[in-house]
Amino acid sequence: MSTLANPAKPIRALSxxxxxRTPVSMAxxxxxxxxxxxRYEDEIWDFWPYIPQNNARDxxxxxxxxxxxxxxxxxxxxxxxxxxxxxKDFTWSLFIDPIDGRQRPRMATVIAHVVAxxxxxxxxxxxxxxxxxxxxxxxxxxxxxxxxxxxxxxxTAKGWHARRLIVLEELYLxxxxxxxxxxxxxxxxxxxxxxxxxxxxxxxxxxLRIPERTVxxxxxxxxxxxxxxxxxILSTRDALEQAVANKEGFQATNIRIPLARELGxxxxxxxxxxxxxxxxxxxxxxxxFSGIRDSExxxxxxxxxxxxxxxxxxxxxxxHGTIFKTGIKPHKWLVPPIVETAVRxxxxxxxxxxxxxxxxxxxxxxxxxxxxxxxxxxKRQLKRLHTARKDRDGLFLGCAPCVGHLVGVLSKSTIxxxxxxxxxxxxxxxxxxxxxxxxxxxxxxxYAYFVASAELGDxxxxxxxxxxxxxxxxxxxxxxxxxxxxxxxxxxxxxLRSKTEKxxxxxxxxxxxxxxxxxxxxxxxxxRQTIKTAKNKQSLLQQISSSITLNGTGHSWCIGNxxxxxxxxxxxxxxxxxxxxxxxxxxxxxxxxxxxxxxxxQTALDMSDLGLPGKTRSQRILNKALDVIAKLExxx
DNA sequence: ACGGCTCAGCACTTGTTTCG
DNA sequence: CGAAACAAGTGCTGAGCCGT
Numbered sequence: 001m002s003t004l005a006n007p008a009k010p011i012r013a014l015s016x017x018x019x020x021r022t023p024v025s026m027a028x029x030x031x032x033x034x035x036x037x038x039r040y041e042d043e044i045w046d047f048w049p050y051i052p053q054n055n056a057r058d059x060x061x062x063x064x065x066x067x068x069x070x071x072x073x074x075x076x077x078x079x080x081x082x083x084x085x086x087x088k089d090f091t092w093s094l095f096i097d098p099i100d101g102r103q104r105p106r107m108a109t110v111i112a113h114v115v116a117x118x119x120x121x122x123x124x125x126x127x128x129x130x131x132x133x134x135x136x137x138x139x140x141x142x143x144x145x146x147x148x149x150x151x152x153x154x155x156t157a158k159g160w161h162a163r164r165l166i167v168l169e170e171l172y173l174x175x176x177x178x179x180x181x182x183x184x185x186x187x188x189x190x191x192x193x194x195x196x197x198x199x200x201x202x203x204x205x206x207x208l209r210i211p212e213r214t215v216x217x218x219x220x221x222x223x224x225x226x227x228x229x230x231x232x233i234l235s236t237r238d239a240l241e242q243a244v245a246n247k248e249g250f251q252a253t254n255i256r257i258p259l260a261r262e263l264g265x266x267x268x269x270x271x272x273x274x275x276x277x278x279x280x281x282x283x284x285x286x287x288x289f290s291g292i293r294d295s296e297x298x299x300x301x302x303x304x305x306x307x308x309x310x311x312x313x314x315x316x317x318x319x320h321g322t323i324f325k326t327g328i329k330p331h332k333w334l335v336p337p338i339v340e341t342a343v344r345x346x347x348x349x350x351x352x353x354x355x356x357x358x359x360x361x362x363x364x365x366x367x368x369x370x371x372x373x374x375x376x377x378x379k380r381q382l383k384r385l386h387t388a389r390k391d392r393d394g395l396f397l398g399c400a401p402c403v404g405h406l407v408g409v410l411s412k413s414t415i416x417x418x419x420x421x422x423x424x425x426x427x428x429x430x431x432x433x434x435x436x437x438x439x440x441x442x443x444x445x446x447y448a449y450f451v452a453s454a455e456l457g458d459x460x461x462x463x464x465x466x467x468x469x470x471x472x473x474x475x476x477x478x479x480x481x482x483x484x485x486x487x488x489x490x491x492x493x494x495x496l497r498s499k500t501e502k503x504x505x506x507x508x509x510x511x512x513x514x515x516x517x518x519x520x521x522x523x524x525x526x527x528r529q530t531i532k533t534a535k536n537k538q539s540l541l542q543q544i545s546s547s548i549t550l551n552g553t554g555h556s557w558c559i560g561n562x563x564x565x566x567x568x569x570x571x572x573x574x575x576x577x578x579x580x581x582x583x584x585x586x587x588x589x590x591x592x593x594x595x596x597x598x599x600x601x602q603t604a605l606d607m608s609d610l611g612l613p614g615k616t617r618s619q620r621i622l623n624k625a626l627d628v629i630a631k632l633e634x635x636x
Numbered sequence: 637a638c639g640g641c642t643c644a645g646c647a648c649t650t651g652t653t654t655c656g
Numbered sequence: 657c658g659a660a661a662c663a664a665g666t667g668c669t670g671a672g673c674c675g676t
Binding site for chain 3 (some may be wrong): 105106108109112166253256257267268269272293294295324400405412413416417420439440441
Binding site (some may be wrong): 058060064115118160269272276398399400406410411414417418441490 | 644650
């Protein structure tokens with residue numbers, strides 16, 4: 001990766017000519033030579049060499065200084081030259097000479113600062129201010145302006161007001177490093193946060209968890225594509241491709257369409273739509289059953305699946321990838337077999353694109369050889385070469401129709417749009433009866449919830465896919481990997497959080513209501529009473545919840561195992577043990593299970609060939625089950 | 637062989653989660 | 657808790673595929 005020379009002189013000490021030629025971003029060629037990508041004087045500061053994320057687009061990796069600061073007027077216009085220079089100075093200073101006490105920001109953050117600064121520039125233009133120092137004494141006028149969303153005229157989203165105001169404070173903090181800045185604090189007795197009235201407290205997680213019913217529908221569709229439809233769709237694609245090789249125009253069309261119809265599709269268009277849904281399904285399966293983030297999914301490469309044997313001989317499947325949050329680190333995730341299937345399908349899916357991208361790479365290499373270093377063409381092809389090389393092993397390859405058919409890893413906005421379209425197309429609904437609005441991060445939360453459910457033993461759906469975690473994988477995760485790949489401990493934290501939440505809600509039902517109990521009433525009676533009279537019920541509930549560990553057996557909740565007391569977990573196999581156990585709780589949610597148990601034992605008893613010991617056992621279990629059912633069915 | 641349509645990127649903005 | 661990083665959303669564009 002490229003490095004920037006740390007200038008010996010601070011920005012304000014540079015002459016205009018010196019400053020103009022200063023590189024702000026650089027890249028390396030194959031020969032190891034550094035090539036300047038952007039200079040201070042450029043209209044666009046392109047930071048592509050510094051932002052590795054595959055899921056970000058080029059446009060998110062650069063600053064375009066041609067900001068429209070008034071209708072028809074741009075920051076790059078001649079009359080705004082001083083303001084442009086001040087803005088560039090400030091922006092560049094944030095990176096090259098960070099605010100005292102702060103770490104050097106990532107380039108993406110620097111770009112975000114410019115975004116937050118834009119409304120200020122517009123306001124300044126509208127007031128005829130040409131320099132930041134003109135703001136002095138008038139900063140408070142800007143406060144209400146900064147609260148308004150420029151596009152809609154409505155108040156800005158939470159956090160943005162503060163973010164826009166904080167930029168002014170930073171203009172003050174950097175004052176000694178800049179020729180033009182805020183000489184005095186914009187609001188001496190306040191901070192951007194207090195001014196905006198947006199305290200950072202009380203943050204809650206907003207990303208929705210996909211409801212169970214919706215997950216089931218989604219999983220059904222996606223798994224069907226990945227396991228059943230994939231071979232047909234992909235082999236048809238390949239067959240068509242082969243049949244039209246070396247043919248063009250209508251000749252190709254005349255072959256393609258009848259063949260597609262012959263193979264069970266409505267036409268060529270239908271086939272490509274199905275191909276896209278197949279790709280969406282792979283994305284969904286991978287995200288849903290591995291819990292990885294969007295940026296991580298899109299950075300997956302071919303061959304990212306590895307097998308491994310646990311000590312007890314269980315086959316483990318690892319998904320290898322990269323985590324970008326706070327630096328680029330190789331990571332691995334434990335995944336169920338369906339994820340491997342989806343990766344294999346994508347490896348097939350990407351093959352034609354892989355061939356194309358290799359062709360593009362050699363084309364770029366040739367063009368680079370023949371062009372003049374430093375020319376715009378040379379720069380552009382250098383960038384395309386770097387990008388293509390980075391993407392050449394990518395799993396989620398696609399093709400951009402409007403940029404010269406460049407092949408590369410799909411962007412997050414494409415994935416996002418495709419996900420939004422997925423539920424309506426397959427008629428997948430949320431609990432409110434409307435189409436579920438799917439987005440990429442929901443999968444992470446949903447995954448954590450389902451894994452927690454699997455661990456608590458009350459997972460109803462998709463058990464075989466989430467259950468792979470239940471064999472106490474926590475140990476495997478934390479005891480660490482021996483290879484270069486780290487495990488994703490954040491995901492583990494997420495799962496634990498989900499588990500705690502679930503446990504709390506289970507206890508909530510037991511303690512806050514008078515739901516009938518078949519067992520556990522003695523243990524809970526006191527607690528129920530305490531809770532009823534407690535002032536702060538919620539915090540008491542949390543306190544109780546954090547002091548015990550629930551284990552789901554399917555037919556009861558067991559709080560005994562963790563303490564090494566009671567049955568030691570045998571109740572998982574011998575349901576009737578829980579009925580009298582001091583550490584068991586049996587409530588309304590277990591009623592169907594107990595009915596099933598009763599039915600089974602009755603059937604067993606009806607069979608004549610059951611020996612006496614067997615009969616005794618069945619009778620014992622049946623009696624207890626009937627007892628449980630009777631208690632749970634008492635009208636409240 | 638031509639008009640409609642689709643799909644993915646671009647540009648810009650807002651929103652959310654996690655790090656130190 | 658503030659800063660940083662990551663994610664989502666939307667109008668627009670246009671190349672070129674698709675199918676009559």
